[in-house]
Amino acid sequence: MSVMSSSELLQAQAQTWNHIFDFTNSSAVRCAVQLGIPDVLYKHGKPMCLSDLLSQLPLHPSKVSSMPILLRLLVHSGFLNQHEKDHYYYSLTPASRLLVRNEPLNIRSLLLINHEPFLQKAWFELSSWFQNDFPTAFHTAHGKSFWDYFTEKPRQGSDFNDAMASDSRLIADVFVKECKHVFEGLESLVDVGGGTGTVATVIAKANPTIKCIVFDLPRVVADLKGSGNLEFVGGSMFDEIPHVNAILLKCILHDWSDEDCVKILKKCKESIPSRDKGGKVIIIDIVMEDPTQSDEFVRAQHSMDLLMMILFAAKERTKKEWQKLFTEAGFTECKITPSLGLRSLIEIYP
Numbered sequence: 001m002s003v004m005s006s007s008e009l010l011q012a013q014a015q016t017w018n019h020i021f022d023f024t025n026s027s028a029v030r031c032a033v034q035l036g037i038p039d040v041l042y043k044h045g046k047p048m049c050l051s052d053l054l055s056q057l058p059l060h061p062s063k064v065s066s067m068p069i070l071l072r073l074l075v076h077s078g079f080l081n082q083h084e085k086d087h088y089y090y091s092l093t094p095a096s097r098l099l100v101r102n103e104p105l106n107i108r109s110l111l112l113i114n115h116e117p118f119l120q121k122a123w124f125e126l127s128s129w130f131q132n133d134f135p136t137a138f139h140t141a142h143g144k145s146f147w148d149y150f151t152e153k154p155r156q157g158s159d160f161n162d163a164m165a166s167d168s169r170l171i172a173d174v175f176v177k178e179c180k181h182v183f184e185g186l187e188s189l190v191d192v193g194g195g196t197g198t199v200a201t202v203i204a205k206a207n208p209t210i211k212c213i214v215f216d217l218p219r220v221v222a223d224l225k226g227s228g229n230l231e232f233v234g235g236s237m238f239d240e241i242p243h244v245n246a247i248l249l250k251c252i253l254h255d256w257s258d259e260d261c262v263k264i265l266k267k268c269k270e271s272i273p274s275r276d277k278g279g280k281v282i283i284i285d286i287v288m289e290d291p292t293q294s295d296e297f298v299r300a301q302h303s304m305d306l307l308m309m310i311l312f313a314a315k316e317r318t319k320k321e322w323q324k325l326f327t328e329a330g331f332t333e334c335k336i337t338p339s340l341g342l343r344s345l346i347e348i349y350p
Ligand SMILES: C[S@@+](CC[C@H](N)C(=O)[O-])C[C@H]1O[C@@H](n2cnc3c(N)ncnc32)[C@H](O)[C@@H]1O
Pocket: 147, 164, 165, 167, 168, 192, 193, 194, 195, 196, 215, 216, 217, 220, 235, 236, 237, 238, 249, 250, 251, 252, 255
């Protein structure tokens, strides 16, 4: 430290503080959402003055004077807008709007699951995992795999499915609007690991001539009923996948090791026809180290990368890593389109 000037030392101290306090913003956002701040601002429909906002929140009278402290952090971090007139006025930003209960494409359940003790416990064990021989940090925390945990804890399993469904609602909306070409000529499609069917439901509705199947573990789809051109099938993608024209894998391969991904992709290949008969696999996942992505996207991608390591000892992949998997599984061509925000659309052909 002696080589640092006083000003460098103080600058480093501030940076370290921000690294230490990184989780503070998420905790403040969770508090705001639980108190209904985004909902109240949304309902108001225009910038709301502090006293009106405070009057609409379920606060104990002794805590009202503390709320501006929470609000000023949320404004500073870009979660809320603050307009200065004669008083402070607050309004939603695009980010806080996605946490409004009545917003059809809200992702509240992702925020809430992020703070669930069973997941926090896995983060807590990260350094232990680096020093033990358990398969994952999640396993270190709970003595079982992420998927096995839900067999015994159905409430957490259902919270996880809701969180994934909220992510999928938003992506599916953009996917069917912006990637219509992906569905051209298809007669049937199976969403492997399709959870409770959010994406497949949107695809089935937008493409009434395509027979859509949601394929997931039996406990996930057991109580779900299809209708029209949508059907639910239980099973494991490591055994046999229903035979169709095209297979969708959204946020599946990043949960698995390279070895398991090759097994899954080989199973997919067995279930689709040749390329000239329309066979393909559609993957929606992150592509790391894409130089065209903005810092904000890259930061979120790194967070997901680390989460995949903690939960599954898996990872997000670079273009080169993806291509290696596809070649090993026997696919001959791959087309990557970075059209889904944090995620890319990857089409691979046998
Ligand atoms: C991360 S979630 C993705 C869900 C959905 N594709 C989405 O993006 O919303 C992974 C899904 O894989 C399912 N899954 C895990 N192991 C599986 C297996 N062996 N066979 C089929 N599905 C499996 C899980 O139940 C879960 O629904």
